[in-house]
């Protein structure tokens with residue numbers, strides 16, 4: 094969730110939603126060749142360990158909202174919120190392999206890119222382009238274009254694009270996160286008000302799959318994040334952005350879209366500012382990390398991976414205890430928007446800034462240093478695996 098006042102003023106100034114957004118294959122740029130080379134190296138059997146501990150990424154206007162780890166290419170995909178680019182980072186050489194830009198999306202200010210996900214079943218990347226208006230107005234204005242792009246990192250082409258606004262008719266939105274299952278479905282979660290859309294494998298059908306529960310008052314926050322667990326990705330978990338509840342459903346259940354089952358949390362610790370949820374692959378679906386903007390990363394566990402109930406083990410503050418001073422200093426003023434695994438065995442906090450004033454003539458603040466606090470040890474301690 095990326096609530097921002099600076100954007101509201103900027104949006105009001107231009108005649109905004111009239112722009113046609115058709116282009117969806119990234120604009121070729123200086124980075125494209127490097128990415129092609131990386132993928133030509135082929136699949137790694139296993140990504141090597143990263144062994145960096147906490148670190149700081151130096152990249153102007155990265156403002157990462159969410160991220161995912163590509164286990165094929167051993168790269169991190171960041172959704173760079175304000176620029177609306179996809180920044181592809183190699184943690185082994187501490188450099189960006191590519192920054193994908195999209196015509197009529199990148200640096201428009203009216204579109205964000207937050208959710209970006211690697212699909213473990215196909216190796217494809219799903220990119221969520223969402224309208225800035227709901228975030229600038231806390232859900233009061235849910236208009237604007239929301240797109241899903243299915244991008245093939247091997248050929249560097251967009252296989253298909255769908256315009257979610259054609260399904261929602263602009264009555265609900267604030268889409269934040271995406272998941273995929275083995276059957277090829279893509280699920281997209283929306284916050285104002287809560288909803289889940291489902292897209293078929295070739296992008297020819299989008300259905301309002303869950304909710305919206307109401308469209309009368311779009312300012313009541315609904316679902317914030319999604320994860321799809323299990324060998325076939327059928328166990329879907331979602332979080333309530335406004336009260337931290339966790340819900341579960343089986344995507345094969347024919348009644349699934351109608352009901353979400355609440356997962357009891359013991360002890361019942363829930364935050365009112367939750368954003369993305371994430372299940373680090375290294376724990377095979379038994380650990381759920383819930384991001385809270387102000388409180389940090391909540392660690393929940395379901396020892397058998399069924400998520401019929403969840404144990405709250407604790408919340409890792411931002412920055413975590415023991416974070417090196419330079420990284421800790423660089424987290425000042427940030428909101429915890431997500432967590433991500435990097436390499437086979439390390440887990441990091443994603444810090445973003447939601448209120449930096451925009452640089453004149455640009456659509457993002459002037460920040461260059463983006464901290465990546467390592468929370469691997471803290472999670473292990475909470476799980477008593479030491």
Ligand SMILES: *[C@@H]1O[C@H](CO)[C@@H](O)[C@H](O)[C@H]1NC(C)=O
Nearest residue numbers: 112113114115238256258259
């Ligand atoms: C997406 O759909 C909405 C609603 O039909 C429309 O207003 C908008 O122009 C479309 N955007 C693109 C990029 O096609």
Ligand SMILES: *[C@@H]1O[C@H](CO)[C@@H](O)[C@H](O)[C@H]1NC(C)=O
Nearest residue numbers: 111112113114115116196197
């Ligand atoms: C971008 O939007 C403009 C103005 O609506 C339109 O003419 C143009 O075709 C779009 N560009 C692409 C690549 O879709």
Ligand SMILES: *[C@@H]1O[C@H](CO)[C@@H](O)[C@H](O)[C@H]1NC(C)=O
Nearest residue numbers: 153154155173176178180192
């Ligand atoms: C954002 O855009 C600026 C140009 O305005 C560019 O210098 C910067 O590298 C971009 N950063 C990302 C992560 O897209």
Ligand SMILES: *[C@@H]1O[C@H](CO)[C@@H](O)[C@H](O)[C@H]1NC(C)=O
Nearest residue numbers: 277292293294295296297298
């Ligand atoms: C897309 O998939 C659906 C099944 O979900 C199928 O009926 C349809 O023919 C496919 N369309 C294309 C263009 O492949």
Ligand SMILES: *[C@@H]1O[C@H](CO)[C@@H](O)[C@H](O)[C@H]1NC(C)=O
Nearest residue numbers: 232309310311312313314335
């Ligand atoms: C919508 O809900 C918000 C609480 O999120 C409340 O403050 C506001 O008064 C409600 N608006 C209407 C029209 O009911």
Ligand SMILES: *[C@@H]1O[C@H](CO)[C@@H](O)[C@H](O)[C@H]1NC(C)=O
Nearest residue numbers: 287314315333335336337338
């Ligand atoms: C959390 O909020 C949802 C509405 O978004 C509501 O249905 C649910 O009862 C709330 N849960 C608790 C425990 O307050």
Ligand SMILES: *[C@@H]1O[C@H](CO)[C@@H](O)[C@H](O)[C@H]1NC(C)=O
Nearest residue numbers: 322323324376377378397398
């Ligand atoms: C991971 O969890 C699945 C159940 O979701 C189980 O079938 C599988 O054996 C587990 N794999 C490992 C390596 O523990």
Ligand SMILES: *[C@@H]1O[C@H](CO)[C@@H](O)[C@H](O)[C@H]1NC(C)=O
Nearest residue numbers: 335336363364365366387388
């Ligand atoms: C969320 O919880 C915090 C800490 O308990 C509290 O200070 C804040 O007012 C709450 N915010 C909302 C919108 O309820």
Ligand SMILES: *[C@@H]1O[C@H](CO)[C@@H](O)[C@H](O)[C@H]1NC(C)=O
Nearest residue numbers: 418419420421422423425462
């Ligand atoms: C802390 O961060 C600020 C910028 O946010 C920088 O100017 C300052 O030098 C940093 N201090 C240390 C001790 O790293």
Ligand SMILES: *[C@@H]1O[C@H](CO)[C@@H](O)[C@H](O)[C@H]1NC(C)=O
Nearest residue numbers: 449450451452458459460461
């Ligand atoms: C970045 O922006 C902040 C807030 O507008 C400003 O205080 C700071 O001086 C700027 N830093 C640089 C290096 O321009």
